[in-house]
Amino acid sequence: MTDTSQHSFESIIEELAGSGNSRTWSILVTIFGDLAQKTGDEISGPLLSSLTQRIGIKPQAMRVALHRLRRDGWIATEKVGRTSKHRLTEYGLSQSLIASPRIYAATINPPEAWHVLLANPDTQIDEKNLVIRGYRRVLPNVHVGAGHAPQGVGDFLVVEGTLSTIPEWLQALIADAATVEEYIRLEQNLDVVAGALDNGYSPTISETAVIRALIVHDWRRIVLRQPNLSLELVPGSPSAQCRANVWKLLARLERPTLEALEVATT
Amino acid sequence: MTDTSQHSFESIIEELAGSGNSRTWSILVTIFGDLAQKTGDEISGPLLSSLTQRIGIKPQAMRVALHRLRRDGWIATEKVGRTSKHRLTEYGLSQSLIASPRIYAATINPPEAWHVLLANPDTQIDEKNLVIRGYRRVLPNVHVGAGHAPQGVGDFLVVEGTLSTIPEWLQALIADAATVEEYIRLEQNLDVVAGALDNGYSPTISETAVIRALIVHDWRRIVLRQPNLSLELVPGSPSAQCRANVWKLLARLERPTLEALEVATT
Numbered sequence: 001m002t003d004t005s006q007h008s009f010e011s012i013i014e015e016l017a018g019s020g021n022s023r024t025w026s027i028l029v030t031i032f033g034d035l036a037q038k039t040g041d042e043i044s045g046p047l048l049s050s051l052t053q054r055i056g057i058k059p060q061a062m063r064v065a066l067h068r069l070r071r072d073g074w075i076a077t078e079k080v081g082r083t084s085k086h087r088l089t090e091y092g093l094s095q096s097l098i099a100s101p102r103i104y105a106a107t108i109n110p111p112e113a114w115h116v117l118l119a120n121p122d123t124q125i126d127e128k129n130l131v132i133r134g135y136r137r138v139l140p141n142v143h144v145g146a147g148h149a150p151q152g153v154g155d156f157l158v159v160e161g162t163l164s165t166i167p168e169w170l171q172a173l174i175a176d177a178a179t180v181e182e183y184i185r186l187e188q189n190l191d192v193v194a195g196a197l198d199n200g201y202s203p204t205i206s207e208t209a210v211i212r213a214l215i216v217h218d219w220r221r222i223v224l225r226q227p228n229l230s231l232e233l234v235p236g237s238p239s240a241q242c243r244a245n246v247w248k249l250l251a252r253l254e255r256p257t258l259e260a261l262e263v264a265t266t
Numbered sequence: 267m268t269d270t271s272q273h274s275f276e277s278i279i280e281e282l283a284g285s286g287n288s289r290t291w292s293i294l295v296t297i298f299g300d301l302a303q304k305t306g307d308e309i310s311g312p313l314l315s316s317l318t319q320r321i322g323i324k325p326q327a328m329r330v331a332l333h334r335l336r337r338d339g340w341i342a343t344e345k346v347g348r349t350s351k352h353r354l355t356e357y358g359l360s361q362s363l364i365a366s367p368r369i370y371a372a373t374i375n376p377p378e379a380w381h382v383l384l385a386n387p388d389t390q391i392d393e394k395n396l397v398i399r400g401y402r403r404v405l406p407n408v409h410v411g412a413g414h415a416p417q418g419v420g421d422f423l424v425v426e427g428t429l430s431t432i433p434e435w436l437q438a439l440i441a442d443a444a445t446v447e448e449y450i451r452l453e454q455n456l457d458v459v460a461g462a463l464d465n466g467y468s469p470t471i472s473e474t475a476v477i478r479a480l481i482v483h484d485w486r487r488i489v490l491r492q493p494n495l496s497l498e499l500v501p502g503s504p505s506a507q508c509r510a511n512v513w514k515l516l517a518r519l520e521r522p523t524l525e526a527l528e529v530a531t532t
Contacts, residue, residue, distance in 0.1 A: 116382060116425045118405055120435035138423060139384055141405050149430070157404060157436050159382045161427015164415065169386035170423050 008201035009211075015192045016214035017055050022221070024057050024065035029074065030217040032088050033096040033103075035209060035258060043258065045084035047265045054210045103220050106247045107240070108232045115149040115160040118142055123155065136227035138170060146228035163229075171234045179231060182222050183238040189218060190245050197252055205256040206264050212253050219246045274467035275477075281458045282480035283321050288487070290323050291331035295340065296483040298354050299362040299369075301475060301524060309524065311350035313531045320476045369486050372513045373506070374498045381415040381426040384408055389421065402493035404436060412494030429495075437500045445497060448488050449504040455484060456511050463518055471522040472530050478519050485512045 031051060036043050052062045066086065069075040074092040078085045088096060102108075119125045119141040127137065135143040149158045166174070193211060203211060219242075226232070231239035297317060302309050318328050332352065335341040340358040344351045354362060368374075385391045385407040393403065401409040415424045432440070459477060469477060485508075492498070497505035 113427075114425060115427075116384070118382070118408060118436075120433065121405055122435065139387055139405070139407050142384060142408060144423075144425070153430075155433050155435065156430070157410075157433055158430035159380060159410070159425045159427060160430075161379075161381075161425060164419075164422070164424035164426075167386065167421050167423055169388065169421065170384075 005201055005203070008196040008199075009203060009207050012193055012196055012211055013055065013214070016189050016211070016218065022217060024052070024061045025068050026221075027052070027055065027057070027213065027217055028062070028065050028069060029092075029096070030220060031209075031213045032075070032086075032092065033099070033220075034213055034216050034255065035261070036088060037093065037096050037100070039093065040087075041258060042078075042085040042087045044262055044265070045086070047258075047262055048086060050206060050265045051210055051213070051261075054206065055214065099220070099224055102223050103216065104247075104250075106244070108230075108243065110163075110233050111146040111228065112162075113148050113160065114144060114146060114163040114229075115158055116142060116144050117149070117153060118157040118159070120155050131227065134228040136174070136229035138173070138229070144227075144229045166229075166234055171237075174229065174231050174234055175237060179222075179226070180238060183231070183242045186218050186222060187238070187242055187245065190215070190242075190249055194245075194249055194252075203253070204264065205260055208253050209256050209261055212250060212255060215246060215249060215253075219243075271467055271469070274462040274465075275469060275473050278459055278462055278477055279321065279480070282455050282477070282484065288483060289331070290318070290327045291334050292487075293318070293321065293323070293479065293483055294328070294331050294335060295358075295362070296486060297475075297479045298341070298352075298358065299365070299486075300479055300482050300521065301527070302354060303359065303362050303366070305359065306353075307524060308344075308351040308353045310528055310531070311352070313524075313528055314352060316472060316531045317476055317479070317527075320472065321480065365486070365490060368489050369482060370513075370516075372510070374496075374509065376429075376499050377412040377494065378428075379414050379426065380410060380412060380429040380495075381424055382408060382410050383415070383419060384423040384425070386421050397493065400494040402440070402495035404439070404495070410493075410495045432495075432500060437503075440495065440497050440500055441503060445488075445492070446504060449497070449508050452484050452488060453504070453508055453511065456481070456508075456515055460511075460515055460518075469519070470530065471526055474519050475522050475527055478516060478521060481512060481515060481519075485509075 028048075031048070032043065035041070049059065049062065053059070066075065066077065069092075070077060073089055074095070075086055076089045078087075116138075117130070117135070121141050125141070127143075130143050130145075131137070133145065135145040138144050144163070149160045193215065223230075223232075223243075226239075231237045232243065294314075297314070298309065301307070315325060315328065319325070332341065332343065335358075336343060339355055340361070341352055342355045344353075382404075383396070383401070387407050391407070393409075396409050396411075397403070399411065401411040403409050410429070415426045459481065489496075489498075489509075492505075497503045498509065
């Protein structure tokens with residue numbers, strides 16, 4: 001490893017890991033999601049330690065996070081001799097698969113069906129629950145969600161079908177300052193990595209795995225928090241561009257195989 | 267004409283004509299719509315005078331109303347010798363045909379398509395215009411209309427498709443006191459007419475034409491003012507029952523032909 005590439009990797013990590021205040025367990029989920037999303041995929045204890053240490057995660061923090069992920073049913077750990085083998089559980093795999101299209105798709109196609117929930121103005125609705133399920137509040141008592149309306153929505157009047165183009169007032173509502181800011185910061189991070197690669201930095205496969213994980217993690221934090229009716233559906237928004245740039249960069253950082261990573265760690 | 271039937275007709279007219287404060291021109295539109303809705307149909311001056319006088323409309327009021335309807339393009343008048351012949355214009359016929367299904371249908375089938383207009387909360391919308399076009403305001407900045415969304419609705423977010431069952435809070439909003447009151451009053455009027463017929467009252471064809479016109483007029487005033495998303499779509503509402511009763515009563519009062527009415531007048 002040359003001094004220059006060491007410098008490149010460190011500044012990339014500083015940029016990518018420094019920008020978020022992510023929980024360790026959340027980063028672990030991203031690592032498993034990026035590297036070990038097939039049934040049977042396993043990551044050894046030493047490999048996981050090696051990857052997380054490169055990000056700056058302390059061994060104790062990783063142990064705590066792994067404990068939590070096992071407790072919540074995301075990850076299973078098996079001891080083989082003196083070595084631990086970690087893998088996503090059935091549940092972890094299914095959750096990971098649900099999120100994957102939104103994270104890894106090169107472009108987002110708007111859903112064919114939408115529905116709007118119109119709530120009784122005289123009762124309190126569980127707005128938080130709707131937002132968690134991907135609904136966008138467009139007006140007081142009015143939430144728009146993707147796909148068909150779920151059964152048994154109770155007290156709502158529901159209109160289900162197609163959505164018109166998004167008028168400017170709603171575009172402005174969707175492109176709120178905090179969301180736009182997040183996209184801009186991610187773009188800056190992507191630029192740092194792309195710039196290093198342009199300048200001849202050639203990461204090792206372990207570095208590649210770590211850089212990929214951090215990019216995916218940053219991106220995932222943004223897109224999975226976005227409602228169905230998101231900035232990506234607004235023409236010319238920073239979001240669609242950001243997705244294209246994430247995709248372009250991940251293509252330059254080819255996903256290493258677990259086998260190669262295990263070999264590189266030992 | 268027996269004393270009893272004279273009495274029946276007078277009390278019916280008192281009930282039906284007394285309950286509304288309708289403009290004469292509006293009653294004339296109903297008469298033409300009920301009796302002369304085919305191209306070529308004409309009502310002579312003497313017949314029109316005879317019918318309106320039976321309702322209690324003064325000759326001078328009828329002349330003013332006819333003048334207004336000609337000016338607004340609803341009615342055309344031709345002099346044949348000393349007799350005037352009145353008919354709906356092309357425009358009048360088309361307007362009458364648009365309204366007919368909503369007035370005369372035995373039952374109302376909900377439209378297959380609906381659409382909801384979601385308005386920019388920061389701008390003033392022309393709510394009056396939407397209401398005239400049959401939209402129902404269900405929430406602030408939210409209007410529901412029947413059928414497909416019109417082109418070029420501008421600043422609205424539009425969701426177009428199917429409508430869920432109407433939740434109770436919206437049923438209550440739709441069944442506002444004033445509307446329910448109108449239906450109840452009309453039911454009472456229908457009862458008076460049905461009661462007289464049950465008691466053996468057999469109206470002349472001129473009386474039939476007048477009673478029909480007044481029933482249709484009362485009913486028309488209510489239903490045409492109702493938004494697309496109306497009380498008729500609320501299960502068990504007074505409105506669907508009222509429509510059935512109007513229809514039953516009109517079936518008992520067979521529409522006279524213009525020829526027979528002209529003969530009866532001369």
